[in-house]
Amino acid sequence: MNLREIYAQYGIELRDKNGELRNTIDVLEDMFLKLSVQEFLAINVEIAEEEKYADLFDNERGRRYKGVE
Numbered sequence: 001m002n003l004r005e006i007y008a009q010y011g012i013e014l015r016d017k018n019g020e021l022r023n024t025i026d027v028l029e030d031m032f033l034k035l036s037v038q039e040f041l042a043i044n045v046e047i048a049e050e051e052k053y054a055d056l057f058d059n060e061r062g063r064r065y066k067g068v069e
Contacts (some may be wrong), residue, residue, distance in 0.1 A: 003056040006046050010039055014060060021061065 004014050012030050016022050031040065050056055058064050 001046070001050055002054075003047070003050075003060040006043060006050070006056075010035055010043060 007014055007027075011034050012027065014022060014027060035043070047056060
């Protein structure tokens, strides 16, 4: 499962209708409004399990992580 599919299970969209990555603040706000603590933890566990096989974040953004500039 990819990152977008994991979040979509909980009603959180990572991309807009044009397929572009949404603003991080908007995604965080959706998470705050829609997720319980248990759901937030479940997402993180699921991501950790999938990260064993692929770099979900790099794959979703289409490039390697650059860090804070």
